[in-house]
Amino acid sequence: MKKRIVSVLLASVLATSLVACGGTAAPEAGGDAGAGAATEQTEAPADTGSSESASSEMTEVGTPRNETLIVETQTPTDVPGQFNSYMQGTQMGFGIHQLMSAMMWEMDTVKGEQFGEVAEGMPESNEDFTEHTVKIRQGIKWSDGEDLTAKDVAFTFNMIMNTPGIAQCDYYNSVFESVEATDDYTVLIKTKESFPRLALRMGVTIWGNDLRIVPEHIYSQVDDPSTFKDENPVVAGPYTVKSYDPLGKWILYERREDWQNTTVGVVTGKQCPAKYVWFRYLGDDTTRQMAMIQNEVDILCEVTPEILQTMMSSNDKISAWYDEFPYATSDDPCSKGLAFSQGQGAPYDNADFRWAIALAMNFDEISMNIFDGAGRSSPFGILCNTSAFQDLYAKPMQSWFEDFELDLGDGTTCKPWDGEYKNRMAEQLGITGDDAYLEDMFGMGCIKYDPEAAEKLLIKAGLEKKDDGWYFNGEPFVLNLTYLADTEAQAGRGVQAAYDQLTKFGFNCNISSESSATWDSNGGTGNYYVAGYWPTGFITKDIYSQINGWDADLIVPLGEIGSGQGSRWNNKEATDIIHKLSKVSPDSQEAYDLAVDFIKVQYEEMPFISFHSGVKFVPTNATYWGNYPNANNAYNGPWWWWSCFKYILVNFTPQ
Amino acid sequence: MKFRTYFLKRLLTWALTIWIGVTFIFFIPRMFPSDPVESMIGQISARSGSMDPQQMESLRRSLRVQFGLEGSLMEQYTTFLWKGLLHFDFGPSLMSYPEPAGDIISRYLPYTVGLSMIATLLAWIIGNIIGLLAGFRKNKKSSKILEGIAICIYPIPYFIVALVLQIFFAYILGWFPLTTTINNFQGTGVFVKTLLKSSILPALSLLLIGTGWWIISMKSLAASTAEEDYVLYARYRGLSEGVIGRKYVLKNSILTQVTALAMSLGGVFGGSIMTEIIFGYPGVGTLIQKAILQSDYNMILGCITISIVAIATATLIVDLIYPFIDPRIRYS
Numbered sequence: 001m002k003k004r005i006v007s008v009l010l011a012s013v014l015a016t017s018l019v020a021c022g023g024t025a026a027p028e029a030g031g032d033a034g035a036g037a038a039t040e041q042t043e044a045p046a047d048t049g050s051s052e053s054a055s056s057e058m059t060e061v062g063t064p065r066n067e068t069l070i071v072e073t074q075t076p077t078d079v080p081g082q083f084n085s086y087m088q089g090t091q092m093g094f095g096i097h098q099l100m101s102a103m104m105w106e107m108d109t110v111k112g113e114q115f116g117e118v119a120e121g122m123p124e125s126n127e128d129f130t131e132h133t134v135k136i137r138q139g140i141k142w143s144d145g146e147d148l149t150a151k152d153v154a155f156t157f158n159m160i161m162n163t164p165g166i167a168q169c170d171y172y173n174s175v176f177e178s179v180e181a182t183d184d185y186t187v188l189i190k191t192k193e194s195f196p197r198l199a200l201r202m203g204v205t206i207w208g209n210d211l212r213i214v215p216e217h218i219y220s221q222v223d224d225p226s227t228f229k230d231e232n233p234v235v236a237g238p239y240t241v242k243s244y245d246p247l248g249k250w251i252l253y254e255r256r257e258d259w260q261n262t263t264v265g266v267v268t269g270k271q272c273p274a275k276y277v278w279f280r281y282l283g284d285d286t287t288r289q290m291a292m293i294q295n296e297v298d299i300l301c302e303v304t305p306e307i308l309q310t311m312m313s314s315n316d317k318i319s320a321w322y323d324e325f326p327y328a329t330s331d332d333p334c335s336k337g338l339a340f341s342q343g344q345g346a347p348y349d350n351a352d353f354r355w356a357i358a359l360a361m362n363f364d365e366i367s368m369n370i371f372d373g374a375g376r377s378s379p380f381g382i383l384c385n386t387s388a389f390q391d392l393y394a395k396p397m398q399s400w401f402e403d404f405e406l407d408l409g410d411g412t413t414c415k416p417w418d419g420e421y422k423n424r425m426a427e428q429l430g431i432t433g434d435d436a437y438l439e440d441m442f443g444m445g446c447i448k449y450d451p452e453a454a455e456k457l458l459i460k461a462g463l464e465k466k467d468d469g470w471y472f473n474g475e476p477f478v479l480n481l482t483y484l485a486d487t488e489a490q491a492g493r494g495v496q497a498a499y500d501q502l503t504k505f506g507f508n509c510n511i512s513s514e515s516s517a518t519w520d521s522n523g524g525t526g527n528y529y530v531a532g533y534w535p536t537g538f539i540t541k542d543i544y545s546q547i548n549g550w551d552a553d554l555i556v557p558l559g560e561i562g563s564g565q566g567s568r569w570n571n572k573e574a575t576d577i578i579h580k581l582s583k584v585s586p587d588s589q590e591a592y593d594l595a596v597d598f599i600k601v602q603y604e605e606m607p608f609i610s611f612h613s614g615v616k617f618v619p620t621n622a623t624y625w626g627n628y629p630n631a632n633n634a635y636n637g638p639w640w641w642w643s644c645f646k647y648i649l650v651n652f653t654p655q
Numbered sequence: 656m657k658f659r660t661y662f663l664k665r666l667l668t669w670a671l672t673i674w675i676g677v678t679f680i681f682f683i684p685r686m687f688p689s690d691p692v693e694s695m696i697g698q699i700s701a702r703s704g705s706m707d708p709q710q711m712e713s714l715r716r717s718l719r720v721q722f723g724l725e726g727s728l729m730e731q732y733t734t735f736l737w738k739g740l741l742h743f744d745f746g747p748s749l750m751s752y753p754e755p756a757g758d759i760i761s762r763y764l765p766y767t768v769g770l771s772m773i774a775t776l777l778a779w780i781i782g783n784i785i786g787l788l789a790g791f792r793k794n795k796k797s798s799k800i801l802e803g804i805a806i807c808i809y810p811i812p813y814f815i816v817a818l819v820l821q822i823f824f825a826y827i828l829g830w831f832p833l834t835t836t837i838n839n840f841q842g843t844g845v846f847v848k849t850l851l852k853s854s855i856l857p858a859l860s861l862l863l864i865g866t867g868w869w870i871i872s873m874k875s876l877a878a879s880t881a882e883e884d885y886v887l888y889a890r891y892r893g894l895s896e897g898v899i900g901r902k903y904v905l906k907n908s909i910l911t912q913v914t915a916l917a918m919s920l921g922g923v924f925g926g927s928i929m930t931e932i933i934f935g936y937p938g939v940g941t942l943i944q945k946a947i948l949q950s951d952y953n954m955i956l957g958c959i960t961i962s963i964v965a966i967a968t969a970t971l972i973v974d975l976i977y978p979f980i981d982p983r984i985r986y987s
Contacts, residue, residue: 060832060836060838060849061836061838061840062838062840062841062845077751078748078750078751078754078759078942079751079754082754087753088752088753089748089750089751089752089753089754164717167713167714167717167718168710168713168714169713169717170713170714170716170717171709171710171713171714174709174713175709227753243839243840245836245837245839246762246839247762247763247766247837247937248937249834249835249836249837249935249937250836280834280836281834281935282833282834282935283834283932283933283934283935284932284933284935286818286821286933287821287833287834287933287934287935290821290822290825290826290833291833291834294826294829294833296833515947515948516948516949517687517690517691517693517948517949517950518687520690520693520696521690521693523693524693524696548708549708551708554708561690561693561715562708563708563709563711563712563715564708
């Protein structure tokens with residue numbers, strides 16, 4: 001009996017091992033640790049031809065590793081095989097908009113300027129911005145060989161306007177009077193009202209845009225474009241779908257043979273070097289780390305600095321924006337900090353109170369607590385301090401910021417600008433460089449740590465300091481802070497650091513985290529007091545689209561969800577500026593001057609305390625591919641999840 | 656006649672259990688302080704950087720209609736009872752709109768059931784055999800060693816076991832993939848091979864922990880059964896230890912384990928969330944987690960309804976077959 005049981009157990013173990021390892025040779029060593037299970041020695045497909053590649057390393061999806069760029073996608077899709085960007089649920093960041101979509105205008109993220117992708121240049125508008133002529137690039141073909149023409153562009157606009165199932169349908173109908181092709185390569189767009197920002201609204205400014213041109217000869221044949229899955233997409237981008245996981249964890253893209261006729265081919269004249277791009281979902285942080293170290297992925301989206309350092313110490317081919325501290329890029333256009341729900345009333349709706357909170361916190365310590373000092377300070381309220389913003393607005397306004405004074409309510413004043421932050425951080429972290437270098441790395445300055453001034457401002461705002469803490473309206477004052485759980489490390493750590501600072505200052509604080517669904521709802525209803533929300537960002541000169549949600553006319557009562565800012569900052573001067581800005585050309589001097597006025601108003605009022613601009617640790621692995629953009633070779637930002645990825649990818653080189 | 660009455664009573668209890676369960680899970684998500692429409696708008700605006708207020712309002716109106724959130728709560732409830740419970744049509748997934756929640760669940764369910772069912776059954780068989788030996792022959796050295804191993808393994812959280820397996824077999828040895836990748840486009844052979852390679856570590860992690868529990872529980876049952884008078888009497892009669900073990904100890908100890916197995920099998924429909932996360936294994940567990948985080952009411956309803964029905968049905972089946980396993984039990 002005993003022998004029989006032991007035999008059965010041994011046989012089971014043996015069978016399991018055989019099934020697991022059956023048919024595969026020993027895996028290749030990868031990096032400095034472990035063996036690469038995602039790649040195996042297999043025969044290459046016949047089309048590669050050469051005897052050299054006949055036994056080359058293969059990926060798990062059967063493509064030669066040295067011809068495959070492996071990119072992480074942040075979330076798997078629940079709708080595998082759905083590639084229609086106008087059907088809800090399509091996960092555009094799964095390589096779909098990075099590799100296949102045709103955008104009207106794309107973004108040069110370094111210059112902060114748009115350029116035509118499908119469009120030939122920028123639109124030409126009449127004086128009152130109600131008629132816009134857009135020229136279409138010649139030479140772009142769909143992947144089935146048909147030309148991409150003005151008819152496709154006009155069809156796409158009209159398709160959106162005529163399909164109620166498309167989320168943008170109402171909006172397009174409210175904006176556009178008509179869109180028609182006047183010849184094969186010209187589109188005439190008429191708007192119902194003055195619309196000076198056609199390219200900014202209908203083109204890419206950061207992540208992507210909802211307008212993606214579709215082939216008329218395909219989409220005109222379907223009954224309802226909002227329910228057409230488009231499993232075999234015909235595209236204008238440089239890649240087409242070769243295969244996908246029916247469980248939604250990966251998509252394999254193959255380079256188009258007629259690359260000269262793709263959007264990227266026509267715009268740049270270059271061929272994308274990777275024959276295959278495999279977008280895959282890797283799972284939890286531990287798995288992502290191990291996969292990167294084992295060279296099973298070339299590009300990760302974003303990691304924490306701790307994970308990055310672990311990976312860099314295990315595999316010397318892994319790097320990020322900077323080779324050394326601070327590693328991260330600070331140009332993600334979403335600054336993180338503290339938002340106030342001003343609909344909650346006093347004292348949150350009082351600028352003195354908000355300024356007091358800002359002055360009560362030691363920014364040096366906050367910065368060290370978030371990412372060990374990495375990141376460019378962004379003390380400009382709701383405007384994110386990207387390098388473009390710093391050059392275009394912050395530096396020309398430096399003397400204004402330096403001279404700005406707060407009335408502390410007791411006859412004294414305080415200048416809250418602290419221009420020494422960069423030097424202190426450089427000294428503390430052992431960074432050397434000239435002013436320009438340090439300003440790019442740490443920013444021009446921060447809000448001064450001045451607890452004495454903070455106390456005075458709190459008293460001015462109606463708070464009272466007693467032996468056991470702060471009181472408001474005779475009641476103990478409790479500051480409740482919330483942040484989004486798990487997904488946004490910079491924002492979450494910022495709120496935790498603020499909690500420490502404000503507790504140290506003498507406030508009685510609570511802190512809690514929320515799931516994304518609760519967080520999003522509360523952000524709209526204003527159901528919070530102080531929270532780590534972040535205003536959306538921009539990297540173009542025109543700031544209108546970044547600030548138009550702060551129009552006080554859009555404010556709805558607390559508990560309801562409106563179309564504007566959840567903070568409910570109600571400022572007439574700012575609202576007037578937004579209204580004026582909406583009517584002027586984004587390229588005009590008037591628009592710039594109004595933007596400067598707005599920056600001043602919101603700095604005085606401090607509706608949002610910003611800590612840093614968006615700090616992103618985005619690792620790359622140079623084992624198979626090189627020439628990734630980085631601080632020394634900043635031809636683009638490390639935005640793998642943005643639609644402009646195709647213009648980054650075209651510069652990669654095989655190693 | 657007795658069986659018929661018993662069967663009808665049990666069937667009624669089964670239906671009542673399911674109705675109460677699904678009613679709870681219909682109303683509870685709607686009390687969440689979150690809104691799927693706002694969640695989606697939040698995601699869209701965070702991604703695209705900015706959204707025109709007019710554009711946002713249009714999108715909000717459009718999504719509320721499309722998500723079917725316009726009717727009253729009772730209208731939504733009666734629709735759910737009719738469509739969801741009777742036809743397993745849970746409506747569109749709100750996080751993957753307009754894909755039907757049922758389609759998404761049915762895509763993942765075979766993987767969850769395949770993995771968890773096999774792991775649970777294997778753990779039950781192996782655990783009970785070892786537990787029986789450890790309990791029946793408790794003074795033997797081998798029994799003590801086996802029991803010791805089980806006691807050591809059982810308290811380890813199963814995600815730790817999963818992580819250790821992943822680090823050792825996938826990262827260090829490279830025998831298995833770090834994350835599940837199923838290659839479906841190069842023929843059935845490749846599909847089966849990649850599926851098996853991706854399933855072994857997740858299954859092993861569930862198996863190890865599951866086995867520990869079954870060993871401990873069976874050992875305890877077998878040890879107390881072995882002390883019973885009828886076992887002593889069998890020994891006095893001169894029956895062999897093998898016969899006593901199989902016919903007296905096993906038969907009497909296994910009844911509780913069968914009930915527990917039925918509950919476990921019902922529970923496999925809920926998925927093994929940590930295993931799924933660590934190995935990136937496609938399953939219902941992560942689907943439920945994602946649905947809760949994103950307030951996808953329909954998906955939550957779908958996943959948990961299936962789980963409730965499965966557990967209730969498993970319990971019903973056990974109740975019905977119990978008398979066949981233990982003739983002492985009658986339908987009374």
